[in-house]
Amino acid sequence: MKLWRIIKVEAQKKTSIFSKNFVLLYFIMMMTRTFMVSDKGISVALESVGISAALIGSLSTIFGLLAVLGRIFSGPASTVVRPNRMLAFSMLLDAGAFFCYSIPNVYVYAVGRILEGLTYAFQGPVSMMILADAVPHERYNTAIGVFTTRSYVGSTLGPILFFSFLVKYFGYFGGYRWIALGLLVMAGLSLTLKVKEFTPQKLKFSVRNMIAPECITPLLIMLCLSVTFTTIDIFTTSYCASRGMSDDEISIILAVSSIATIVIGIVGSMLADKFSMRKVLLPCIIIYALGLVFFAKSDTLLLLTLASIPVNGAYTVVGNIISALTVQQVEPERRGVAAGTFSLAYDVGFMIGPAIAGFLVTKIGYSSMFLWCVAPCVLCLCLLALYWKKLTAVDNH
Numbered sequence: 001m002k003l004w005r006i007i008k009v010e011a012q013k014k015t016s017i018f019s020k021n022f023v024l025l026y027f028i029m030m031m032t033r034t035f036m037v038s039d040k041g042i043s044v045a046l047e048s049v050g051i052s053a054a055l056i057g058s059l060s061t062i063f064g065l066l067a068v069l070g071r072i073f074s075g076p077a078s079t080v081v082r083p084n085r086m087l088a089f090s091m092l093l094d095a096g097a098f099f100c101y102s103i104p105n106v107y108v109y110a111v112g113r114i115l116e117g118l119t120y121a122f123q124g125p126v127s128m129m130i131l132a133d134a135v136p137h138e139r140y141n142t143a144i145g146v147f148t149t150r151s152y153v154g155s156t157l158g159p160i161l162f163f164s165f166l167v168k169y170f171g172y173f174g175g176y177r178w179i180a181l182g183l184l185v186m187a188g189l190s191l192t193l194k195v196k197e198f199t200p201q202k203l204k205f206s207v208r209n210m211i212a213p214e215c216i217t218p219l220l221i222m223l224c225l226s227v228t229f230t231t232i233d234i235f236t237t238s239y240c241a242s243r244g245m246s247d248d249e250i251s252i253i254l255a256v257s258s259i260a261t262i263v264i265g266i267v268g269s270m271l272a273d274k275f276s277m278r279k280v281l282l283p284c285i286i287i288y289a290l291g292l293v294f295f296a297k298s299d300t301l302l303l304l305t306l307a308s309i310p311v312n313g314a315y316t317v318v319g320n321i322i323s324a325l326t327v328q329q330v331e332p333e334r335r336g337v338a339a340g341t342f343s344l345a346y347d348v349g350f351m352i353g354p355a356i357a358g359f360l361v362t363k364i365g366y367s368s369m370f371l372w373c374v375a376p377c378v379l380c381l382c383l384l385a386l387y388w389k390k391l392t393a394v395d396n397h
Contacts, residue, residue, distance in 0.1 A: 253304050
């Protein structure tokens, strides 16, 4: 109810973020997330036709590599192609990927992973370009806070739609055909989005069109936090189990944390718009670091639940602010480049984080690993201190 009141009050403001473009973009990306959650069933479907888990896992690395490498091309492309057309193109790639998943053949599956990897490379940056154009500049942090809830909504609806309905009536492979059809509908809707602040440029593969140099410092902060956050993202279940939590208790911890994160993400972003980004960013990094210490020392259901809230909530707010900061520092034509650079920092963090976390767990255990994760947070505070003057200028502007 509190979340609904926040949205209702926001919608009544003269500078409301809820324009026609914002609502349509939110729906498109929420449904896309809903559809894409179904790829979690791919391994079950392929193993049922005799394809080994080892081969499935090896081919899945294609997805991660192309998602990162594709950022190199998504930046220059975003300066040439209108954002709504580029979003529609990414939806077509995704529809092609899920059509490939509907065919029980390992070679066709590999093609699907390639297409889906490219989808991730283009879809995130271009959606942020459209979002920046759809809302008032002074409300951009709030817009991102609300926009990020699409992932939580989609992740909730996805398993219900796919596993409880499509798989039940059409099977895995038949279900993927329906997912492909749904993505084609989203591609059509993407073309109806309007983008005002965009002037196509000549295609140029330069460093400036691949990476936004003016955003490097805040993105290094995001990279450090993403590396540490993988420890929570991947090992929460195992850590809670090692503390004697049952499956039901772990579900409670995850559910409460997710709900709290949605509310904190929106409220934190609204505060950044009202008081300035730097006044929210600094305490959130400190709260995140203290949350890791709290989580490392917790051993009961209540404590683990309470500890997970500041960690997930603060990380979400920092991510929202840095995402807004990167897009606001560049001209409209290079918003896709800035958003792609942000995504690259996020992706790299989530690529190297699991390997580091896995090594630390085997050497020093879960609790000590979470404590060691405070060190990158200290580095983030040092980077923020170096960037403080520039951040103040962006806030004042």
